[in-house]
Amino acid sequence: MDYVIELVTSFIAVVIVLTFHEFAHAFVAYRCGDPTPKWNKRLTLNPIRHFDITGLICFTLVGFGWAKPVPINPDNFKKYRLGLGLTASAGVIMNYIMAFVFYPIFLVVTHYLSLPFLTEFLTALTGSLFAYSLSFCVFNLLPFYPLDGFRIVEACSKKHGKVYQFLRKYGYYILLFLIVESFICGIFLRLGPEVIGFTGYRVMYDLDILGWIMRFATNIFGYPITALWGLIPW
Numbered sequence: 001m002d003y004v005i006e007l008v009t010s011f012i013a014v015v016i017v018l019t020f021h022e023f024a025h026a027f028v029a030y031r032c033g034d035p036t037p038k039w040n041k042r043l044t045l046n047p048i049r050h051f052d053i054t055g056l057i058c059f060t061l062v063g064f065g066w067a068k069p070v071p072i073n074p075d076n077f078k079k080y081r082l083g084l085g086l087t088a089s090a091g092v093i094m095n096y097i098m099a100f101v102f103y104p105i106f107l108v109v110t111h112y113l114s115l116p117f118l119t120e121f122l123t124a125l126t127g128s129l130f131a132y133s134l135s136f137c138v139f140n141l142l143p144f145y146p147l148d149g150f151r152i153v154e155a156c157s158k159k160h161g162k163v164y165q166f167l168r169k170y171g172y173y174i175l176l177f178l179i180v181e182s183f184i185c186g187i188f189l190r191l192g193p194e195v196i197g198f199t200g201y202r203v204m205y206d207l208d209i210l211g212w213i214m215r216f217a218t219n220i221f222g223y224p225i226t227a228l229w230g231l232i233p234w
Contacts (some may be wrong), residue, residue, distance in 0.1 A: 002120075005120060005121055005124050006124055009121065009124040009125040009128050010128050010132075012125060012128075013125060013128035013129045013131075013132045014132060015047045016047075016129060017095060017098065017129065017132045017133050017136050018047070018050060018051075018055075018067040018136075019045055019046075019047040019050050019067075020045070020094050020095070020098060021067065021091040021092075021094055021095055021136060021140075022042065022050040022067050022068070022070055022091065023042075023043070023044065023045055023050070023094075024090040024091050024093070024094035025037070025070040025072075025087055025088075025090050025091050026038075026042040026043045026044075026070045027043060027090070028086050028087045028090035029070065029072045029077075029083070029087040029090075030043055032077045032078060032079075032082070032083035032086060032087060033076050033077050033078040033083065034072050034073055034074070034076035034077055034083070034087075035076065036071050036072050036073045036076065037070050037071065037072060040070075040071050042070050042071070050067045050068055051067065051068065052066055052067050052068045055067055069146065072087060081155055084151070084154065084155040085152060085155035085156065087151075088148050088151030088152045088154070088155055089148065089152055091140060091148050092136075092137045092140050092141055092148055095133045095134070095136045095137035095140075096133070096134070096137045096221070098129070098133040099130050099133035099134040099137065099221075099222070099225055100225050102126055102129040102130040102133060103130045103225050103226065103229055104229045104232075105126050105129075106123070106126035106127050106129075106130050107229060107232075107234050108234075109122045109123050109126050110123055111234045134218050134221060134222050134225075135214060135218055137221065138214060138217040138218050138221055139214065141217075142175065142213075143167055143171070144167060144171035144172065144174055144175040145167060145168050145171035145172050145175075146171075146172065147171075147175065150167055150168070150171055153167065178209055178210040179210060181207070181208070181209060181210065182208050182209065182210035182211050185204045185205075185207050185208035185211065186208065186211070188200070188201075188204040189201065189204050189205060189208070
């Protein structure tokens with residue numbers, strides 16, 4: 001039963017997080033002068049418009065995934081570089097705001113709600129909404145094509161030098177390698193030290209490069225949120 005609740009709440013959380021992420025891209029691009037997202041019916045909170053079914057399943061089951069990229073035409077921006085930068089960063093900013101909002105809701109549910117099944121369900125849901133919002137924000141800041149981090153680098157680069165060209169050419173393959181490598185390590189880690197031994201468990205933990213990056217970065221990004229809301233005597 002616990003696994004079913006975890007799977008359902010994870011799916012719901014992923015749908016909400018991805019939808020608001022992509023909507024933020026579309027909304028900011030439109031406000032910066034580009035009607036392309038509206039023409040492609042992406043200026044909406046309807047999750048079906050943003051779904052990539054494979055990316056959604058991967059996100060729910062593995063923890064890493066993607067939605068359909070919002071089509072934009074930077075040439076339509078009133079100010080090209082500013083519009084590109086704002087549009088690229090809109091999704092991660094939206095996710096960080098969502099993490100900031102969902103964390104206190106999670107605390108309210110865990111401290112004050114006491115109803116059979118409903119408390120368990122809402123605790124899992126609000127916890128997933130906070131965790132996925134934060135992790136999706138951090139994941140998309142990685143400077144690998146086609147993530148938002150690369151788009152931000154692109155917007156901030158006056159000259160597309162060797163670093164930009166390298167990330168543009170090889171970023172996708174680096175990202176794919178990190179995801180696959182993290183997934184494989186995750187399989188062994190889920191077996192636990194009882195099965196693969198403490199040494200094997202530690203080796204898999206250390207080899208999980210993407211997992212290490214995500215843990216390190218989410219702790220840094222999450223600290224201001226948990227510290228601020230932690231000042232309230234719940």
